[in-house]
Amino acid sequence: MSITVGVLSIQGDVQENILSAKSALAELGLDGNIVDVRIPEEISQLDGLIIPGGESTTIGQLSLVNGSLKIIKEKIQGGMPVLGICAGMIMLSNTANDRIVGKIDQPLLDVLDIKLERNSFGRQKQSFESDISLGSINIPKFNGVFIRAPSVSDVGSDVEVLSKFNERIVAVKKGKVIGTAFHPELADDTALHKYFINLINTSKN
Amino acid sequence: MLPLSGERLDAKGIVSDKINSIDTLRGSSTVKRGFAHMLKNGVVMDVTTVEQAQIAEEAGAVSVMVLDKLPSEVRKAGGVARTASIRIIEEIMDSVTIPVMAKCRIGHVNEALVLQETDVDMIDESEVLTPADELRHIWKWDFTTPVVNGARSLAEALRRIEEGASMIRTKGEPGTGNVAEAIRHIKKVNDELRIIKSIYDSGDNQELVRIAREFKVSYDIVEQTAKLGRLPVVNFAAGGIATPADAAYLMSLGCDGIFVGSGIFNSDDAKERARAIVLATTFWNESDKVKEAQKMIDERQSMIGLDVSTLELRMQDRGGSA
Numbered sequence: 001m002s003i004t005v006g007v008l009s010i011q012g013d014v015q016e017n018i019l020s021a022k023s024a025l026a027e028l029g030l031d032g033n034i035v036d037v038r039i040p041e042e043i044s045q046l047d048g049l050i051i052p053g054g055e056s057t058t059i060g061q062l063s064l065v066n067g068s069l070k071i072i073k074e075k076i077q078g079g080m081p082v083l084g085i086c087a088g089m090i091m092l093s094n095t096a097n098d099r100i101v102g103k104i105d106q107p108l109l110d111v112l113d114i115k116l117e118r119n120s121f122g123r124q125k126q127s128f129e130s131d132i133s134l135g136s137i138n139i140p141k142f143n144g145v146f147i148r149a150p151s152v153s154d155v156g157s158d159v160e161v162l163s164k165f166n167e168r169i170v171a172v173k174k175g176k177v178i179g180t181a182f183h184p185e186l187a188d189d190t191a192l193h194k195y196f197i198n199l200i201n202t203s204k205n
Numbered sequence: 206m207l208p209l210s211g212e213r214l215d216a217k218g219i220v221s222d223k224i225n226s227i228d229t230l231r232g233s234s235t236v237k238r239g240f241a242h243m244l245k246n247g248v249v250m251d252v253t254t255v256e257q258a259q260i261a262e263e264a265g266a267v268s269v270m271v272l273d274k275l276p277s278e279v280r281k282a283g284g285v286a287r288t289a290s291i292r293i294i295e296e297i298m299d300s301v302t303i304p305v306m307a308k309c310r311i312g313h314v315n316e317a318l319v320l321q322e323t324d325v326d327m328i329d330e331s332e333v334l335t336p337a338d339e340l341r342h343i344w345k346w347d348f349t350t351p352v353v354n355g356a357r358s359l360a361e362a363l364r365r366i367e368e369g370a371s372m373i374r375t376k377g378e379p380g381t382g383n384v385a386e387a388i389r390h391i392k393k394v395n396d397e398l399r400i401i402k403s404i405y406d407s408g409d410n411q412e413l414v415r416i417a418r419e420f421k422v423s424y425d426i427v428e429q430t431a432k433l434g435r436l437p438v439v440n441f442a443a444g445g446i447a448t449p450a451d452a453a454y455l456m457s458l459g460c461d462g463i464f465v466g467s468g469i470f471n472s473d474d475a476k477e478r479a480r481a482i483v484l485a486t487t488f489w490n491e492s493d494k495v496k497e498a499q500k501m502i503d504e505r506q507s508m509i510g511l512d513v514s515t516l517e518l519r520m521q522d523r524g525g526s527a
Contacts (some may be wrong), residue, residue, distance in 0.1 A: 010487055011267065013242040019206065038488075052244050055303055060488050062265055066494075085461045089245070098302040105232070118302055124326035125350050127381040130229040147239050148304065148326070166224050186239045187206050 001205050005197065008072070009036035010062045012054020012087060016185040017193075021050065024193035036085050040071040043123055048081040048200035051088030053147065056096065056118070059087055060107035069107060076111050080163040081203055082174035083196045089172075089179030090118060090150055094106040111177055113156030120151035120168065120181075132182065133164045134171055139191045144170065144182035151181050177201060207242065210429035210437035211366050216346035218369070232349030234371075239305075240327065240351050241372035241439040244268060246460055248452070248483050249306065249441070251275055251466040253289075257475070258297045260307075264479035267327070268304040270464065273295050275466035276333045276380030277508065280518060286334040288316045291323055292357035298324070299359045306353070310434070311524040312338025327372070328352045333379045333466070339525050342472075345369030356444065357390045357521055358399035360420035362436055364527075367422055373436055375460070376446015376521040380467050382510035384451040386521060387444045391458045398435060406433035409484040435459075444521065447507055449485030449498035456489035473506040 005025075007017045014036055022033040037043050046083065051059070063069040076082050084092040092112040097103050101117050121127070124147070132144040144165065152169035155161060161179070162171035170181040176199060184192035218232040220523030226510035230236070250257045258269045273289040274282060298305045304326035309316035311330055316337070320328045330343055330459050332355055342365065345352040347415050351371035356362035362373045376395075377387030404412050405428065417427040431438055443464035452463045469479050481501035488494035513519075 009246075011246045013239075014246055015245075016206070016242060054245070055243070055247060057262060058247055058267050058483070059489075065484070066488070100299055101302050122436070123298075123324045124240050125303065125321065125324055126231065128229040128231045128241065129233060129236055130224075130227055131387045137366055145235055145239055147236060147243055166227060167275060183239065186207055186235055186242070 002033070002113060003047045003197070003200050003204055004033050004035065004045060004089055005050065006035050006043060007050045007052055008059070008063070008068070009038045010068070011058045011140065012052040013183070013185060014052050017050050017052045017085070020185045020193045020196065024197050027190060028194055028197060032197075037169045038066070038068065039069050043069040043071050043075065043178060046075065046080060046116055046202050048196070049075070049083075050196070051073070051082065051084045051091050053086040053088065056087040056090035057104075057106050060091060061112045064107040069109065073109050073111065076109065076177060079176065079203070081159065081196065081200045084179045085183055085185065086147065086149055089181060090116060092177060092179050112172065112174055112179055113159055114152045114172055114179070115154040116150050116152050117147050121146055124148055126186035130165065132163050132165055132170065133158055134192070136160070136162060137195050139195065141189040142184070142191060143189060145186040146170075146182050149181040207235055207238055208429070208433055209238070209417050210433070211426045212367070213346050214507050216369065218346055218348045220349055228267055231283045235439065237351035237371040238438055245439060245463045245486060246362045249462070250272070250469055250479060252297065252470065254293070255300050257470050258301050258450070260476055260479055262301045262303050264476070265483040267302060267462070268306055269301065269327060270306045270308065272308060272333070275467040275471055276520070277382070277471050279333055280380040284502070287396050288334065290322065291319065294323055294325060305480075307507055308336040311336040312341050312343060314343050317343050317352070321348055325350065329509050332376055332520045335394065336523045342368050342524060342527055343489070346373070355521070357393065357525060359401070360422070361525060362394060362432060363420055363422040363439070364424050366436070367426055370438065372439045372441065374443040374464055377446070377518070378379065379444050379520050380512045381445045381513060381516070382447040382468060382508040383445045383513055384447065385456070386513055387446065387447070387455060388458070391442060391455060391460055393411040394440070395459060398430070401427060401431040402434040413421065443523050445484075447510065448502060449481045449495060451480050453485045453489040453495045454487055462486065467508055470507040472502075474503055478502045
């Protein structure tokens, strides 16, 4: 059956994720649509959702304003696969602390039990790319692009660690909920998007 | 994946580090241009104090730009406008979680180095400040911190990208509350992109060479841009934006996001206006939402605009011929 994958189009690098997801779909030879979504009616139609990179405070506040935050949470609790990238992973978490500013009161989805630190590697000058590994999902080498990235210092008992960089957790998975601190849509490699689309396909069919 | 047209792999701003024997790369085009991609569909707000920066963050701004004076005040004050006080930039960096940008003078390499050392997230080589070098912009490939430049035309935009700009914005006419110039600049860039794309599609390389010479840029960047049909970096609107409808209109013209200078903190309803402009930028193609945003502001509180044709100081012309 054809799958419909949405990219949350509030703020951030939406088009980049649409392109990566389209390439991934084509490479897998699967039947489906990749769409940008913003309003609850669009989100309710989805088989899977990508929450892209951007500013988590902006994405959170605006998706709260138009009611999409609530439906995203309901869909995830109902079993919809979701991939949260950088700001998207922050959105999936239950608490966000900033490395400098400390605890922040911002709208979150609260579907991943992780201890997360925003801007964990420092400011933009410290942003970097480096090879990382997601061995447990058969991606032994991946170009991780970290932009003012968060990291996870601890995970709840049901959360699987997919990848670490220098002892810091940078990718996590709980059931069909995936969070990455780095930006797979900026890498010249669709492996992670392919993994996610396969997950959606298996989950639906 | 990012289009990395004009990328220079020998750039001095690229730093190879080893963190616990893991190879990492900072300041690469992917990392610098990628930062700008994270700002897309967002609003960057000019601020002069910690309080304004916090209002901006609460309103949903994706970043703040720290200045000593708002562009409209720079215009009134006259004299030489320089980069903001480092102490204020640092105070603001310590009090908000969103990225912090600051402006340096056109061509002033050491002001930019000071800002890089301060660890701002992006440097704006800006015509709002008094140019330090009318002939040469900064060679931005030497910087690990990404730099944004203003442009009034495709030629200016491509010249800045060849110098290493990681992001482009329109110049507009800063500090006027008059959006007409920003509209003119983005339409000109769009028209020129359409022209070079159609030339590329027709296979007329000789004409692309002629355009590269006219633009004073390399053939390669003209060809790569023509193939893409858009700028190879993120392109924001800036200069004179004062209302939610201004922001929505510029988004509809294909801008990737909005810089608001004097428009917010020079109005008498800054908090509401900041939220309203963010709302209109996010939901620019939903007319009911833009109307809702426009209703949040009071036109009687808007900054008093200036007619660009009678201005003594046209900031947009600064550095334009270089």
